[in-house]
Amino acid sequence: QVQLQESGPGLVKPSETLSLTCTVSGGSVSSGSYYWSWIRQPPGKGLEWIGYIYYSGSTNYNPSLKSRVTISVDTSRNQFSLRLNSVTAADTAMFYCARAHYDSSGLIFQYWGQGTLVTVSS
Amino acid sequence: DIQMTQSPSTLSASVGDRVTITCRASQSISRWLAWYQLKPGKAPKLLIYQASNLERGVPSRFSGSGSGPEFTLTISSLQPDDFATYYCQQYRSYWTFGQGTKVEIK
Numbered sequence: 001q002v003q004l005q006e007s008g009p010g011l012v013k014p015s016e017t018l019s020l021t022c023t024v025s026g027g028s029v030s031s032g033s034y035y036w037s038w039i040r041q042p043p044g045k046g047l048e049w050i051g052y053i054y055y056s057g058s059t060n061y062n063p064s065l066k067s068r069v070t071i072s073v074d075t076s077r078n079q080f081s082l083r084l085n086s087v088t089a090a091d092t093a094m095f096y097c098a099r100a101h102y103d104s105s106g107l108i109f110q111y112w113g114q115g116t117l118v119t120v121s122s
Numbered sequence: 123d124i125q126m127t128q129s130p131s132t133l134s135a136s137v138g139d140r141v142t143i144t145c146r147a148s149q150s151i152s153r154w155l156a157w158y159q160l161k162p163g164k165a166p167k168l169l170i171y172q173a174s175n176l177e178r179g180v181p182s183r184f185s186g187s188g189s190g191p192e193f194t195l196t197i198s199s200l201q202p203d204d205f206a207t208y209y210c211q212q213y214r215s216y217w218t219f220g221q222g223t224k225v226e227i228k
Binding site: 004045046047048049062096098103104105106107108109110111112113114115 | 152154156158163164165166167168171172177209211212213214215216217218219220221222
């Protein structure tokens with residue numbers, strides 16, 4: 001069974017960079033067919049897809065966040081990471097990492113981490 | 123962007139009730155729709171994909187139907203473990219989620 005676990009600071013100051021890591025067990029980030037994704041949920045709001053990385057390093061980001069987001073993969077540690085620049089209070093959210101695969105038309109998110117809450121505040 | 127609208131936003135029900143949640147897309151998405159269950163402190167769970175296909179290991183009391191713009195998730199007999207928030211997600215064009223439906227104890 002694939003398991004994912006998010007880690008990183010729970011508090012980030014405005015204008016700084018949010019950095020999170022997702023550690024994968026029970027599977028390899030080097031496997032083809034899977035897209036290693038980040039999704040967030042601001043308090044009281046719905047889910048928002050942030051982006052994904054394929055094992056080859058190719059990425060795809062939500063156009064609304066593209067200018068501030070970088071997702072990278074570390075195959076030696078079986079991890080992938082999220083960096084979100086220039087954060088504001090609007091970026092306060094529960095952040096989830098997930099393993100997705102293409103189901104004909106698009107991605108479905110089959111396995112998720114438990115999530116980590118990141119608060120942006122001075 | 124394809125917008126997803128769920129209703130109701132909150133649903134109060136009792137164990138054993140039949141529960142139905144609706145999800146409407148702002149344009150046709152064929153059957154490219156998934157449903158997820160979220161509980162605080164737990165990893166979200168994929169329940170259904172392609173509108174009606176049950177993910178492996180998901181109890182058969184969960185079912186999905188619909189196509190085009192309107193879809194439903196039905197729980198045939200609500201169990202204590204089912205009190206949670208449910209989200210639909212379209213994957214016709216990028217990936218967007220509904221705002222969620224919280225199923226709470228009546």
